[in-house]
Amino acid sequence: METTHTQNLRQRQIARAVLTSCLSLIFGYLLMLSSCTMPGGNQNISKIRLSIQNTLPIARKNVPIVLTGAELRNVNPDFSFKAYSVVTGKAPPEVIIPAQADDLDYDGELDQLCFLLNLGEGETKEVSILYDPSIRATLTLDINKQTRAAIFPELNVVSAMESNLIAYLLKPNGAFTAYGKKRMKRFSLNTMFQGELDYEGPLSPELRSHFESNGITLSQEVQKEVTKPDQQWILRDLENQETYFIRKSYSSGVSSLGQQTATDGQLDVVESIGLSLNRLLDPETTDMFPLNSPEGLIGCGGIALWDKATEVMTPLPSDGGYTRILANGAIRSVVQRILPEWNINGETRRLTSTTFIYAENPWIEHHIHIDGNLPTNYAIATGIPNLQGANSVDREQGWIWSWGTDPRGIDTLGIALIVPTVQEVAFSDPDASEKPIIPVVLTPDTNGRLNYRTFAIWGGGIDGFETETEFTNHVQVTTTAWTTPPVVKFLPPEEK
Numbered sequence: 001m002e003t004t005h006t007q008n009l010r011q012r013q014i015a016r017a018v019l020t021s022c023l024s025l026i027f028g029y030l031l032m033l034s035s036c037t038m039p040g041g042n043q044n045i046s047k048i049r050l051s052i053q054n055t056l057p058i059a060r061k062n063v064p065i066v067l068t069g070a071e072l073r074n075v076n077p078d079f080s081f082k083a084y085s086v087v088t089g090k091a092p093p094e095v096i097i098p099a100q101a102d103d104l105d106y107d108g109e110l111d112q113l114c115f116l117l118n119l120g121e122g123e124t125k126e127v128s129i130l131y132d133p134s135i136r137a138t139l140t141l142d143i144n145k146q147t148r149a150a151i152f153p154e155l156n157v158v159s160a161m162e163s164n165l166i167a168y169l170l171k172p173n174g175a176f177t178a179y180g181k182k183r184m185k186r187f188s189l190n191t192m193f194q195g196e197l198d199y200e201g202p203l204s205p206e207l208r209s210h211f212e213s214n215g216i217t218l219s220q221e222v223q224k225e226v227t228k229p230d231q232q233w234i235l236r237d238l239e240n241q242e243t244y245f246i247r248k249s250y251s252s253g254v255s256s257l258g259q260q261t262a263t264d265g266q267l268d269v270v271e272s273i274g275l276s277l278n279r280l281l282d283p284e285t286t287d288m289f290p291l292n293s294p295e296g297l298i299g300c301g302g303i304a305l306w307d308k309a310t311e312v313m314t315p316l317p318s319d320g321g322y323t324r325i326l327a328n329g330a331i332r333s334v335v336q337r338i339l340p341e342w343n344i345n346g347e348t349r350r351l352t353s354t355t356f357i358y359a360e361n362p363w364i365e366h367h368i369h370i371d372g373n374l375p376t377n378y379a380i381a382t383g384i385p386n387l388q389g390a391n392s393v394d395r396e397q398g399w400i401w402s403w404g405t406d407p408r409g410i411d412t413l414g415i416a417l418i419v420p421t422v423q424e425v426a427f428s429d430p431d432a433s434e435k436p437i438i439p440v441v442l443t444p445d446t447n448g449r450l451n452y453r454t455f456a457i458w459g460g461g462i463d464g465f466e467t468e469t470e471f472t473n474h475v476q477v478t479t480t481a482w483t484t485p486p487v488v489k490f491l492p493p494e495e496k
């Protein structure tokens with residue numbers, strides 16, 4: 001008699017086999033023909049070439065690249081989102097980059113193409129967008145879905161969204177609650193395998209055998225990635241669509257002089273709980289943890305109305321508006337909340353708040369638009385929780401952060417907010433604040449627009465930091481990377 005675990009495993013294997021077959025057919029079609037000159041090739045396949053340059057002396061992982069349909073049709077007027085594929089490298093073989101097309105202006109037509117790209121220090125990559133303008137039916141495929149957006153009235157929120165790293169609940173009063181995702185330990189390895197993880201190349205039979213003895217069968221298509229030198233690594237099983245995170249643990253002791261010491265312990269293989277918003281419906285069993293208080297205003301990067309004269313925050317009205325999901329894709333999800341008649345001291349404005357989340361990234365990006373702009377005496381208030389540990393602000397670079405522990409006082413937690421320096425912003429002095437929230441006051445530009453990013457990194461998750469120094473370095477790198485986007489250039493067509 002098969003156990004439930006065995007039955008579930010067999011069902012997953014069958015599902016993967018079916019998916020792999022479908023992938024092969026669709027990928028085969030989409031890739032067939034970057035090689036238009038091949039005998040029997042599809043002469044309708046077209047290509048748009050572009051170069052993407054990282055001008056920074058730092059490596060950048062999972063950088064969102066967004067191109068509009070208007071930009072692509074300006075290069076090739078017949079461009080279509082009906083059947084497309086994004087690839088990098090030279091054929092054969094080209095490497096497919098997971099991508100998605102979204103309708104962000106909600107008019108029923110796809111208008112943006114988005115994909116994630118890894119770029120080394122100063123690296124330039126050539127990327128091609130292949131498409132077939134003759135196709136009428138839309139071909140879409142979500143690969144290893146790592147974001148989600150949904151409406152959850154059971155949670156008393158206007159919407160919820162998540163990446164594989166973190167989740168956020170958007171509350172009716174405008175506050176955001178961040179939820180950390182607990183990492184699940186599978187087994188441990190001896191540190192002798194660290195050298196193998198640090199370098200490219202196939203996995204050794206010895207390392208594979210440790211996975212197999214713990215119930216994990218790896219395919220032959222496994223990629224290795226160093227996320228933190230000497231500390232953290234990732235194994236991506238491309239065929240089975242599984243990701244394993246490896247973290248070095250340290251054992252503590254006491255030296256002969258009575259001082260605390262730390263030595264290398266073992267390599268822990270852990271998994272993320274993945275997309276898991278539904279687990280919040282059962283608070284008794286969920287393995288997601290609130291990283292800020294769900295009560296009060298702002299929370300983790302939410303918004304409220306700010307009265308400049310009285311310095312008082314007013315929550316958003318909980319009724320009279322609506323929410324829509326603009327994207328719910330594999331690599332990006334987008335939620336938009338609209339208050340068509342926001343009453344501000346007797347004056348009516350239209351507020352549109354759009355929030356983006358991307359796969360493999362802990363941050364969310366907020367775009368605020370107020371038609372007619374705000375009355376003179378008002379601004380938008382946002383902010384981050386005061387974690388009562390260390391806090392810092394850099395007004396020139398446009399960031400503020402707080403470091404401490406989660407509400408349970410167990411795991412490390414860092415929360416930051418970044419604002420483009422071209423915007424009018426007033427940062428509070430975090431050292432002088434004993435309130436639960438460190439506020440940031442933003443004034444929309446002349447078009448009534450502003451944007452900023454917020455992120456929380458939790459030590460109990462797969463991407464956590466152990467020290468304040470690590471977190472502050474990450475804030476600096478994240479700020480620099482956002483304010484210095486990769487340079488995207490369209491290239492001339494290849495000669496046939």
